[in-house]
Amino acid sequence: MGAITVTIDGKPCAGRAGQTLLEVARENGVFIPTLCYDERTEIYGSCGICVVEVEGNPKLVKACATVAADGNVVHTDTERVTESRKTMLELLLSNHTGDCRPPCVQACPAHTDCQGYVGLMAMGKAQEALELIKDKIPLPASIGRVCPHPCEDECRRGLVEEPVAIAYIKRFCGDFDLGGGGWLPGCAPDSGKSVGVVGAGPYGLSVAYFLRRMGHAVTVYEAMPHPGGMLRYGIPQYRLPKDIVDTEAGIIERMGVEIRYDTKVGADISFEEVRKAHDAVCLGIGAWVSTGSGAGGEDLPGVLGGIDFLRKVVRGEDTGIGGSVAIIGGGNTAMDACRTAVRLGAKKVYNVYRRTKNEMPADAIEIEEAEEEGVIFKNLTNPIEYTAGPDGRVEKALLQVMELGEPDASGRRSPVPVEGKTETLDVDTVILAIGQAVDPAGLGAEGLELTRKKGIAYDPATFRTSLDGVFCGGDCGNDKISIAVEAIADAKHSSGVIDAYLRGADAPYRQPYIVERTDVTERTFEDRERQCRPKMDVLDPAVRRGNFDEVVAGWTLDDARQEGSRCLECGCGDFFECRLYQYANQYDVKPSRFLGEYSAPPAPDRLNPTDDGHPFIVREEGKCILCGLCVRVCEEVAGVAALGLVGRGFDTEVRPEMERPLAESGCVACGQCVSACPTGALQERLPLAKSVPLETEKREDVCGFCGAGCRVVIEEYAGMFVKAGPARGADGKLGPICALGKFGLTENPLLDGAKAKAKALGAVSFEEAFAAIGEEVKRLKI
Amino acid sequence: MRIVVGEGSCGVASGAKKTEAALAALLAGRGGGIALEKAGCVGNCYLEPIVDVYADDGSLSARYVHATEDRAADILEGAADDLLISGEDAAFLTQQERIVLRNAGLINPEKIEEYIAAGGYEALKKALTQMTPEGVIEEIKASGLRGRGGAGFPTWFKWDAARNADAGGGAKYMVCNADEGDPGAFMDRSVLEGDPHAVLEGMAIGGYAIGAREGVIYVRAEYPLAIVRLETAIAQAEEKGVLGEDIFGSGFGFSIRIKAGAGAFVCGEETALIASLEGERGMPRLKPPFPAQKGFWKQPTNINNVETFANVPFVIREGGAAFAAFGTEKSKGTKVFALAGKIKKGGLVEVPMGLPLKDVIYGIGGGIKNDRAFKAVQMGGPSGGCIPAALADTPVDYESITQTGAIVGSGGMIVMDEDTCMVDMARYFLDFTRKESCGKCNYCRIGTKRMLEILERITAGKGEDGDIEKLEELAVKIKDGSLCGLGQTAPNPVLTTIRYFRNEYEDHIFKKKCTAHYCKALIRYEITDACKGCTLCAKNCPVDAIAGKVKEKHEIDQGLCIKCGKCEDNCKFGAVVRD
Missing domain, CATH: 1.20.1440.230 (NADH-ubiquinone oxidoreductase 51kDa subunit, iron-sulphur binding domain)
Known part of the structure; x- marks a missing residue:
């Protein structure tokens, strides 16, 4: 065939006469997305995502269906092309239902793969689970203890009985790791770049960890003598023992991160010096200033800041609290202060909060345990004034009695004062656990832009501050004082940006677009068996009141495994291979523009897909984009035609032949349709105890079931077999595979079915075949 | 004397079969002398049933309209003058130029003899015995005939491509697209019902031109009468030897079969039609390859629309120049339109290409029903577009219509008045x-x-x-x-x-206003002072939303009103208005 040259995006590309533009582009490494294209089938041209512009042709042309001509000048990245692809994807996604990712992953600020590690735990794979967690959370033992787990708030198991104990599983994995000496993740080869991190709190330690994994040299400057920041100095020992923080920080140091303790930037070393010493600097100084509510007398002796108080306790300093302590505030810091005051021997510990317990931001378990330890809750009261006794120390707290009014913008009911009704508490100590602020001393003078509240200002997508090469994350930035995992999320997201910056690139963080179901209710899971969490041992209140011993005991491997099995497997099993998801994010889609009816609306009573009774193949109609690949591959490649298109227009759908369940069709379970499906509309049941989506590694092998010697791709996760599929031949086309190669290459209990089917494919006489066909025809209800 | 009852689908729907039966019964009692025949639709669908009476010399002596069965006796007695077609309605036809519809309504479509008597199959004979296939294509080229199915592609070009395509030793196919699916379009149906042989003859000529020996008519199953008449016509043509082997001793053989579609509009698209013909789901395929290269069973295939084929015998018999005498520079010949919607005289009209739109609507169609204001006309069905009244001077030809954003399409013309939103x-x-x-x-x-x-x-x-x-x-x-x-x-x-x-x-x-006061969510019904208090509106209101005393003005409770419009329909005084 004659050689031709086509110019694609300015690049001369060699091709052969008769090739399509797509083939020429692919052979020359130019990316053109496709959804309905498969080398093995006749060109179909339905998806329209492969459109390109060819000079001299006023129309957009489909690269898959257009034969290249010598001298063609092709553009794959014009605005018209991009816009057409984008709108097409938006239309597809406007009719695509399901959950790309499970709600737990979405709820976690760091998008930790909760479903993945919970699933691995269900398989008893603690090490693999730990490694998956550490992809996003460098401090799992610590975070597993203190995280208020927004993941669990969204966990749909809560619609059955109670959410999966995702945090406890994380803690188990973390403890498992520490018990084994600590896993050291591999780091990329040294980049030659260095990063200075200010603060060894959750943000600083984490960003150091991620950047180190990327091969950068990292030095952390820490003002305190020990690592952990607020994890260490703001959270009491009984919740998070210090040695856990030390050990987890130690792992990061063992990875090669240098932490300089007792080195306060702006005091012990100048900010300018730090900037000069590194190619980039990350600020993670936290928010260490306690703020009050503005009540009178907050400056009296005996009135303390909540985090100041907690820090003093950690450092073994005298807190100066008396026997009657009022803690103001309803968050976790307030509960920590209450329970610490109890442990320090205070006789009466009050918690003053202006709403009811239901509105308290603190974790329910913290409130419950504080109550068990004797904390007196003065809900619906708000301090007006603290007054001093004769010795000048605070003696009384005057409280305004409140009631709940209308819900505010956040949905919480606002407290309003009950006119003229007050209450007085006799106290000798008041601890203000209301809010925190940033102390940017030592950094502010250098031209660093601050927020109105003196936080460090940065761009939320690029994490860049006003100073070149200076990034920021965690509590100290943008007045976003939040939970530790939020700071870790900042670390994860900013590390990518900083890495790009160090390589001279720009890669702002963008929250990925995903499809999610919003219609799931209790009804969805009515058929599920109730199964509660394994029991978690906690110290008896009477015992724990008097010491700082850790309250929560932690789980055994069996507990964690059992708990993992409660996962409902919400997230799409094909997440890691879904081309629709990949393109959607590549083209920055906004499908909400076209929201409307669904052709296959999600069933309110099921989370999981169409039940075809098929032993290996699972269909999800709501995820079908009607590319027709399954239908065509089944007919043209497998020669079976077990699937077909039914209906017209928007309501067209793929159905097994004669509209019977797939298991009753002529399907030979070769799984070619699953391999061809670009989305999660056709998936396979994995031979795993928990069929969770895992980012597998692929290797090629030869199937040994028969003498044909088909080449297969084996997909593994951490050495564990996940699935098999056809391999690409030298011609670039996927090769043949049968049920045994596809679904039999494992200790799959379902294998018997396939074997039986394979056996049934032996040679028979004409009469037998005719009789069998007759039986099959009779079975059809037509 | 000969009596002919119009029995297109429009006539049948209006009771033509009963009229025919009544006439037959009466004639049976009278003895011979008067032949009773049927024909297709003559075009004035709005006047059906139509009964024509021809004198012995073959001239039309009387045309009765709205000739229902109860007037059969009157017609025979000559006592039905009140049913005679008015001059104005007769003008509906005389203003037209009829090539495609030359026989429609005049001959009995179920008798090949009548078609032959009207000059039928002369063109085929001429082509087969006096012309080369190339010569046929040249003649078509000279005529300027363009595809009447919608796209307006030059017919000769397609034939030429199919003729030159390499069939690899296999067959070539001539396919007639009779999957007329546009709402409000019925040109093809009328041709098939009224003059099926014209289509068969056109296909056979085309088959000769491109070298196909097999023709398929893909006709929608919703046209049962057309299918029956086509079947009859094919059988008669085979019997007469104008279809089959060695036609007119030329050595050329051509057969035609019918494939009934299953009702998918998209099968009117040629590649989807081919898929459907092959027994596949009716879904379009990528072009290229074009059907002329790889069509039915991957063999060279030519697909033309019914109306295109119906033009072919005229072109061959009278010569391309005679056809090209009609129309404009780029759009030759005539075009059949199905006039429908808010038009006084709805029906089939065939006019020379290039006639201004307003001449069709006002001149032939008689203007807008109830003398409302003309607002726009939708041309080309769902694939076309609307042309506003302001552009009523637009000549009806491919280029001019396309410029407006509409298309000539297959010829649907839906007229809209000021009440259309x-x-x-x-x-x-x-x-x-x-x-x-x-x-x-x-x-x-x-x-x-x-x-x-x-x-x-x-x-x-x-x-x-x-x-x-x-x-x-x-x-x-x-x-x-x-x-x-x-x-x-x-x-x-x-x-x-x-x-x-x-x-x-x-x-x-x-x-939040519907300009035409049509969209229910945006209008309210109100009763004006013109109300005489007749109570009809209140009686007909299905939700009792109207109250009022006899002989007093009534009121509509807007909270109850469901905007069904029954009050407006029933008011004899125009007192119910939409706001």
């Missing part, structure tokens, strides 16, 4: 194409659905700022990104209504 009209057509999309291309499948949802929102009074722009964006991208003509043209009704009636869209969205 253009947004709702666009919604109607999009609802049609949305349902008829085969579902293959994403843009067509989902895009038309989303456009429809936006239009439904707008007509329900829930339109939002930005909706018009979103419609325009989707329209352009759907046209750009669809494989076949259905998707490429589906947004046209929306685009043209936005182009000419953007104000109506804006009124719906921003003022």
Whole structure:
């Protein structure tokens, strides 16, 4: 065939006469997305995502269906092309239902793969689970203890009985790791770049960890003598023992991160010096200033800041609290202060909060345990004034009695004062656990832009501050004082940006677009068996009141495994291979523009897909984009035609032949349709105890079931077999595979079915075949 | 004397079969002398049943309209002068130029002899015995005949391509596209019912020209009468030897069979039609390869529309120049239109290409029903667009119509008056194409659905700022990104209504008003002082929303009113108005 040259995006590309533009582009490494294209089938041209512009042709042309001509000048990245692809994807996604990712992953600020590690735990794979967690959370033992787990708030198991104990599983994995000496993740080869991190709190330690994994040299400057920041100095020992923080920080140091303790930037070393010493600097100084509510007398002796108080306790300093302590505030810091005051021997510990317990931001378990330890809750009261006794120390707290009014913008009911009704508490100590602020001393003078509240200002997508090469994350930035995992999320997201910056690139963080179901209710899971969490041992209140011993005991491997099995497997099993998801994010889609009816609306009573009774193949109609690949591959490649298109227009759908369940069709379970499906509309049941989506590694092998010697791709996760599929031949086309190669290459209990089917494919006489066909025809209800 | 009853589907629907039966019964009692025949539709569908009486010399002596069975005796007695066609209605026909419809309504479609008597199969004989296949194609080229199915592609070019295509030793096929699916279009049906041999003859000539020995007529199953008449015609033609082996001793053989479609609009698209012919799901295929290269069973195939074929015998018999004498420079010959909608005289009209639109609507169609104001005409069915009254001078030819944003298409002409809401009209057509999309291309499948949802929102009074722009964006991208003509043209009704009636869209969205007082969500019924208190409205109101005493003005309770319009329909004084 004659050689031709086509110019694609300015690049001369060699091709052969008769090739399509797509083939020429692919052979020359130019990316053109496709959804309905498969080398093995006749060109179909339905998806329209492969459109390109060819000079001299006023129309957009489909690269898959257009034969290249010598001298063609092709553009794959014009605005018209991009816009057409984008709108097409938006239309597809406007009719695509399901959950790309499970709600737990979405709820976690760091998008930790909760479903993945919970699933691995269900398989008893603690090490693999730990490694998956550490992809996003460098401090799992610590975070597993203190995280208020927004993941669990969204966990749909809560619609059955109670959410999966995702945090406890994380803690188990973390403890498992520490018990084994600590896993050291591999780091990329040294980049030659260095990063200075200010603060060894959750943000600083984490960003150091991620950047180190990327091969950068990292030095952390820490003002305190020990690592952990607020994890260490703001959270009491009984919740998070210090040695856990030390050990987890130690792992990061063992990875090669240098932490300089007792080195306060702006005091012990100048900010300018730090900037000069590194190619980039990350600020993670936290928010260490306690703020009050503005009540009178907050400056009296005996009135303390909540985090100041907690820090003093950690450092073994005298807190100066008396026997009657009022803690103001309803968050976790307030509960920590209450329970610490109890442990320090205070006789009466009050918690003053202006709403009811239901509105308290603190974790329910913290409130419950504080109550068990004797904390007196003065809900619906708000301090007006603290007054001093004769010795000048605070003696009384005057409280305004409140009631709940209308819900505010956040949905919480606002407290309003009950006119003229007050209450007085006799106290000798008041601890203000209301809010925190940033102390940017030592950094502010250098031209660093601050927020109105003196936080460090940065761009939320690029994490860049006003100073070149200076990034920021965690509590100290943008007045976003939040939970530790939020700071870790900042670390994860900013590390990518900083890495790009160090390589001279720009890669702002963008929250990925995903499809999610919003219609799931209790009804969805009515058929599920109730199964509660394994029991978690906690110290008896009477015992724990008097010491700082850790309250929560932690789980055994069996507990964690059992708990993992409660996962409902919400997230799409094909997440890691879904081309629709990949393109959607590549083209920055906004499908909400076209929201409307669904052709296959999600069933309110099921989370999981169409039940075809098929032993290996699972269909999800709501995820079908009607590319027709399954239908065509089944007919043209497998020669079976077990699937077909039914209906017209928007309501067209793929159905097994004669509209019977797939298991009753002529399907030979070769799984070619699953391999061809670009989305999660056709998936396979994995031979795993928990069929969770895992980012597998692929290797090629030869199937040994028969003498044909088909080449297969084996997909593994951490050495564990996940699935098999056809391999690409030298011609670039996927090769043949049968049920045994596809679904039999494992200790799959379902294998018997396939074997039986394979056996049934032996040679028979004409009469037998005719009789069998007759039986099959009779079975059809037509 | 000969009596002919018009028995196209329109006539049958109006009771022509009963009229025929009544006439037959009466004639049976009288003895011989008077022949009773049937014919297809003559074109004045609005006057059916029509009974023609011919004198012995073959001239038309009387044409009775609305000739229902109870007037059969009167007709025979000569006591039905009140039914004689008026001069004005007769002019409906005389203003036309009839090539395609030359025999429609005049000959008995079930008798090949009548077709032959009218000069039928002379063209085929001429082609086979006096012309080479190339010569036939040359003649077609000289005629300037373009495809009447919608796209207006030069017929000779397609034939030439099919003739020159390498069949690899296999067959070539001549396919007639009779899958007429546009709402309101019935040109092809009338031809098939009224003059089926014209189509057969055209196909045979075409088969000779391209070297095909086999023809297939893909006709929609919803045309049962057409199918029956085609079957009869094929059988008679075979019997007469004008189809079959060695026609007119030329050595050329040609056979035709019928394939009934299953009712998918998209099968009118040629590649989908081929898929359907092959027993596959009716879904368009990529072009190239074009059917002329790889069509039916991957063999060279030529596909023409019914009307195109019906023109062919005339072109061959009278010569291309005779055909080209009609029409404009680029659009030759005549075109059949199905006039429907708010028109006084709905029916089939055949006019020379280039006649101004207003001459069709006012001249032949007699203007707008109830003398309302002419607002627009939808041309080309759901694939076409609307042409506003302001452009009524537009000549009806391919280029001029395309310039307006509409298309000549297969010839549907739906006339709209001032009471038609253009947004709702666009919604109607999009609802049609949305349902008829085969579902293959994403843009067509989902895009038309989303456009429809936006239009439904707008007509329900829930339109939002930005909706018009979103419609325009989707329209352009759907046209750009669809494989076949259905998707490429589906947004046209929306685009043209936005182009000419953007104000109506804006009124719906921003003022929450339906300009034409049509969209239920945006109107209210009110009773004016013209009310005489006859109580008819209140009696007919299904939800008892109207109250009032006899001989006093009535009132509508807007809270109860469901806007069904029964009050307006029943008011004899025009006192119920829509606001």
